Amino acid sequence: MKPKIAVFEFSSCEGCQLMFANLEAEILEVLGAVEIVNFREIMTEKGDDYQIAFVEGAITQESEIERLKKIREQAKVLVALGACAHLGGVNCMKNYQDQEEVRRYVYKERAEWFDTIPARPLSAVVPVDYAVPGCPIDKKELLEVTKSLLLGKKPSLPDYPVCVECKMAENICVFDKGMTCLGPVTRAGCATICPTFGNKCEGCRGLVDNPNVNSHKQVLQEHGLSVQGILNSFRMFEGYLEVAK
Amino acid sequence: MPLKVIEKRDVEPLIRHLMERFQVVGIKKKDGKNTYGVIESPAELRLDSCATITSPKKYFFPQRETLLQFAVDGSWEPQAVVEAQPRIIFGMRPCDIAATWMLDMAFSEVNADANYLEKRKRALIIGVDCKEPCDEYCFCKSMGTLEVETGYDLFFTAADDTYIVRTGTPEGEALLGEWGKAREALYEDRVKLRAVQREKDERFKEALEFDVEELPRFLEDSYRSLLWDVLGEKCLSCGSCNLVCPTCYCFNVLDEVKLNLSEGERYRVWDSCQLEGFAKVATGENFRERRGDRVRHRFFRKGKYMKEMFGRFGCVGCGRCTRACLVHINPIEVYNQLKGGE
Numbered sequence: 001m002k003p004k005i006a007v008f009e010f011s012s013c014e015g016c017q018l019m020f021a022n023l024e025a026e027i028l029e030v031l032g033a034v035e036i037v038n039f040r041e042i043m044t045e046k047g048d049d050y051q052i053a054f055v056e057g058a059i060t061q062e063s064e065i066e067r068l069k070k071i072r073e074q075a076k077v078l079v080a081l082g083a084c085a086h087l088g089g090v091n092c093m094k095n096y097q098d099q100e101e102v103r104r105y106v107y108k109e110r111a112e113w114f115d116t117i118p119a120r121p122l123s124a125v126v127p128v129d130y131a132v133p134g135c136p137i138d139k140k141e142l143l144e145v146t147k148s149l150l151l152g153k154k155p156s157l158p159d160y161p162v163c164v165e166c167k168m169a170e171n172i173c174v175f176d177k178g179m180t181c182l183g184p185v186t187r188a189g190c191a192t193i194c195p196t197f198g199n200k201c202e203g204c205r206g207l208v209d210n211p212n213v214n215s216h217k218q219v220l221q222e223h224g225l226s227v228q229g230i231l232n233s234f235r236m237f238e239g240y241l242e243v244a245k
Numbered sequence: 246m247p248l249k250v251i252e253k254r255d256v257e258p259l260i261r262h263l264m265e266r267f268q269v270v271g272i273k274k275k276d277g278k279n280t281y282g283v284i285e286s287p288a289e290l291r292l293d294s295c296a297t298i299t300s301p302k303k304y305f306f307p308q309r310e311t312l313l314q315f316a317v318d319g320s321w322e323p324q325a326v327v328e329a330q331p332r333i334i335f336g337m338r339p340c341d342i343a344a345t346w347m348l349d350m351a352f353s354e355v356n357a358d359a360n361y362l363e364k365r366k367r368a369l370i371i372g373v374d375c376k377e378p379c380d381e382y383c384f385c386k387s388m389g390t391l392e393v394e395t396g397y398d399l400f401f402t403a404a405d406d407t408y409i410v411r412t413g414t415p416e417g418e419a420l421l422g423e424w425g426k427a428r429e430a431l432y433e434d435r436v437k438l439r440a441v442q443r444e445k446d447e448r449f450k451e452a453l454e455f456d457v458e459e460l461p462r463f464l465e466d467s468y469r470s471l472l473w474d475v476l477g478e479k480c481l482s483c484g485s486c487n488l489v490c491p492t493c494y495c496f497n498v499l500d501e502v503k504l505n506l507s508e509g510e511r512y513r514v515w516d517s518c519q520l521e522g523f524a525k526v527a528t529g530e531n532f533r534e535r536r537g538d539r540v541r542h543r544f545f546r547k548g549k550y551m552k553e554m555f556g557r558f559g560c561v562g563c564g565r566c567t568r569a570c571l572v573h574i575n576p577i578e579v580y581n582q583l584k585g586g587e
Contacts, residue, residue, distance in 0.1 A: 029504040147502055151317075160520045163483035167569065168308040168515060170298045172276045175571060184481045184571060210521050212481050212536065219481070219571045 006038035006050035010057030016082030083135035088240030091119035135204035165192035185211035248430035260287035296379035300491030344491030382564030384452035477537025484517030486566035
C-alpha cells in the first residue's frame with residue numbers, strides 16, 4: 001500500500017507548498033509512490049488519514065498550536081517544510097518589534113479579530129522528525145527526503161556550510177565582491193543558489209550543527225558590518241534561535 | 246626529448262587543430278577571476294593568466310562522479326561507471342603539474358582508481374611556464390615546484406615572439422609532429438630559454454625562512470603547539486582550503502536512489518578534512534572533533550604525511566587555500582611560525 005501523505009500550512013507565503021506542487025517532471029512518479037490525501041493548494045478533497053505530514057509555516061497564533069498538535073497526533077512522521085516551519089523564518093522578525101504595533105500594522109482596523117503570539121518554529125510546539133530547509137525549499141532535496149522516508153532510511157541533511165558548494169561551483173566568493181555572506185555558517189544543500197546567481201547567502205537553511213559564529217562575526221565586521229548589521233543579518237532567518245538561547 | 250619552437254601567432258591555429266580531436270581545457274576568465282574551463286574558441290584561452298580558483302584536478306577527479314549503478318533489490322549486478330574522453334589541458338602551471346603527480350600517486354599507489362586513471366590516461370598535459378608570481382600568496386619556489394622536469398607532455402616557455410617547447414613524452418612529440426608547424430630549436434633558442442628561466446627565477450622570492458626539507462621535523466616538534474588552538478579558534482571549518490587545493494583527494498561516497506525506488510547510483514563527491522563530520526564514524530565518535538585538531542591535520546598532511554608516503558610534499562605552494570580563506574590562515578605564516586617556535 002502506498003503511504004498516505006498530507007501537506008498543511010501555517011503562517012507562511014505558501015511558497016514551499018508551491019515548490020511541492022511545481023515538481024512537474026517528477027509529480028507523476030511521486031504519485032506512483034505515494035497517495036496524497038490532503039493538500040489544499042492542489043486538491044479539494046481533505047482526508048485525515050495520513051502517515052506523513054509535510055507542514056509549512058511558522059506558528060504565530062494560539063489557534064495554530066491546537067491545529068498543529070492534532071496533525072502531530074495523526075502523523076507518524078512530521079516533516080517541517082521550509083524555513084518558517086523549520087526555523088520560524090522571517091516571521092520571527094516581528095518578535096523584535098512591539099507586538100501590538102505589528103498587529104495593528106498588519107491587520108489595521110480589524111486587528112482585534114486576530115490574536116498574535118511571538119512567531120516560533122514547529123519544533124517549539126511539537127516534536128518534528130525531519131526538515132526540508134530553505135526559503136523556499138529545494139525541490140531536489142524534498143524528493144531526497146521523501147525517497148528516504150519511503151525506503152525507511154533516515155533523511156540526512158548536509159552538515160557542512162554553503163562555502164563547500166560555492167567552492168565546488170567555482171563561484172567568486174561573495175566577500176570578494178564587496179558583500180557579506182552567511183554562507184560560512186549556513187547549512188548547505190541548496191546548491192548555493194543565491195551566490196551562484198549573484199546574491200549573498202541569507203542563511204535561510206539554518207546554521208550548521210557547530211558553527212564558528214565568533215570567528216564568522218569577526219569576518220563580517222572586517223567586511224564592514226556593524227554589530228547591528230550583523231544582528232539584522234542573522235535575524236532575517238535565525239531570529240528564533242537567538243531568543244530561544 | 247627534443248626541444249621545439251612555435252611562433253606565438255601559431256598558437257591559435259594549434260588550439261583550433263587540437264579542438265578537432267580533443268576537448269581542450271584551459272584558463273578562462275570568470276567574473277574577473279580565472280578558472281579552468283572548456284575552451285570553446287581559441288581566443289578564450291589565457292595562457293598568461295594564473296591563480297585559478299580551483300585546480301585542474303576536476304578533470305581527473307570531478308566534484309561529483311558516478312561510480313556505479315545498482316538495483317535496490319539486487320536483481321541485476323551493479324554496473325561500474327567509468328567516464329573518460331580525449332582531453333588536452335592546455336596551459337597547466339608548474340605547481341599544478343606537480344600536484345597532478347601527487348594525485349597520480351594517490352590514485353594508483355595504494356588502490357588503482359579506475360575512474361581517475363582512465364581520465365588521466367586519455368588526457369594530455371601542455372604546461373606553460375610562469376613569468377612572475379601570481380600574487381603574494383604563492384610560494385612555489387620555496388616548495389620546489391617553480392620548475393618541473395616531468396609530468397607534462399609538452400611544456401611552453403614564452404620567449405619573445407615564440408614559445409620554446411619542451412617535449413616530455415612521445416605522445417607530446419607526436420602531437421606536434423602531426424601538426425607539423427613546430428620547428429626544431431636552434432642553439433640561439435636554447436640560449437634564450439636559459440636566459441628566460443634565469444630572469445624568471447629572480448622574480449620569484451623564497452617565502453619560507455628555512456629549507457623546506459626541515460618542514461616535517463618542525464611539524465613533528467609542534468604537534469602539541471598552542472598554534473593549532475589559535476588557528477582552530479579562527480578557522481570557520483568551511484572546507485574552502487581543501488576544495489581549492491590541487492592535491493587534496495579525499496572524497497565521500499553516497500548512494501542516490503531514483504524516484505521509482507528500484508534503482509539508483511553510487512557516487513563520490515569531494516570531501517574536506519576541515520568539516521566537522523569528516524572524521525566522525527558510525528558510533529558517533531569523532532576523531533578530530535576540535536577545529537584545531539582538524540587544522541593541524543591539514544598541515545601535517547601537506548607538510549609531513551604525504552612527504553613520508555610519496556616522497557614529495559602535499560603542498561605545492563600555489564596559494565589557493567590562502568586566497569580562499571576568509572580568516573587569513575596562510576601556510577607561509579604557519580610554516581614560518583613553526584620554525585620560530587622551535
